[in-house]
Amino acid sequence: MDIKNKTVVRSMEIVNLFIDHTELSFQEIIDFSGIPKTSVYRMLMSLEEMGFLEKGIDSKYRLGLLFLKFGHLVSSRIDIRQIAYPIMENLHNDVKEAINLIIKQGDEAIYIEKIDRNQKVRLYTAIGRRSPLYAGACSRVILSYLPEPEITTYMESIELKPFAMGTITDKKHLNDTIRQAKKDGYTISNSELENHTSAIAAPIFDYKGNVVAGLSIAGIEANYQYDNIPIFAAKVIEAAEEISQRLGYVKK
Numbered sequence: 001m002d003i004k005n006k007t008v009v010r011s012m013e014i015v016n017l018f019i020d021h022t023e024l025s026f027q028e029i030i031d032f033s034g035i036p037k038t039s040v041y042r043m044l045m046s047l048e049e050m051g052f053l054e055k056g057i058d059s060k061y062r063l064g065l066l067f068l069k070f071g072h073l074v075s076s077r078i079d080i081r082q083i084a085y086p087i088m089e090n091l092h093n094d095v096k097e098a099i100n101l102i103i104k105q106g107d108e109a110i111y112i113e114k115i116d117r118n119q120k121v122r123l124y125t126a127i128g129r130r131s132p133l134y135a136g137a138c139s140r141v142i143l144s145y146l147p148e149p150e151i152t153t154y155m156e157s158i159e160l161k162p163f164a165m166g167t168i169t170d171k172k173h174l175n176d177t178i179r180q181a182k183k184d185g186y187t188i189s190n191s192e193l194e195n196h197t198s199a200i201a202a203p204i205f206d207y208k209g210n211v212v213a214g215l216s217i218a219g220i221e222a223n224y225q226y227d228n229i230p231i232f233a234a235k236v237i238e239a240a241e242e243i244s245q246r247l248g249y250v251k252k
Helices: 003-019 026-033 037-050 065-077 079-095 137-144 148-157 171-184 228-246
Strands: 053-055 061-063 098-105 108-115 130-132 187-190 197-205 211-220
Touching: 003 026, 003 037, 003 053, 003 061, 026 037, 037 053, 079 098, 079 108, 079 211, 079 228, 098 137, 108 137, 137 148, 137 171, 137 187, 137 197, 137 211, 148 171, 171 187, 197 228, 211 228
Parallel strands: none
Antiparallel strands: 053 061, 098 108, 098 211, 108 130, 187 197, 197 211
């Protein structure tokens, strides 16, 4: 990797810290990134000059207004996000749990919307956060409804790594879970991306019948037991089907 590319990669590592942090001090950026102090200083100066970051009077760094401009451009071009939001909001007000919307990007899933205003305990998820397709209900429900050749290729190439105590790391178990999801119309996860959390997710389809996103209800594991499972499953399936219909999908 040449020097210029390395600088770009490290600069993005710094920017990515603000996915999970609203503001960071100079020292916190050094600690979290592991990048040398002189390099961090130089990259912060450049990022601030270009408008990617801004430094407050408290000497802490935050995302710059340029991201607001980019955010509006991205949100205006992702129709599914606009279509899904009011349905997600109704679901959130009903179940009082976090509602996540995820799309596939390569061999990963990325969170593009989340509503958790009424949830007392905040989860690991955040807009812009990525996860592998095999881990977590919302990600795996997309994997489960991909064309069979894509699933086969993915299963052959992926290395299953644990993220929490419930992450699926056995390919046979993963394959069984995928088959069950296609049978049930939803999938469930327990402690797969973060310990003691659960999620129930359903697929979203476009007008061609292709899976384009996943919708999940998520919260602390204690709330996803016994009678709550079929209740949450029915509600997330209904919401996902409504979004699919608004994207032009006709259920056969």
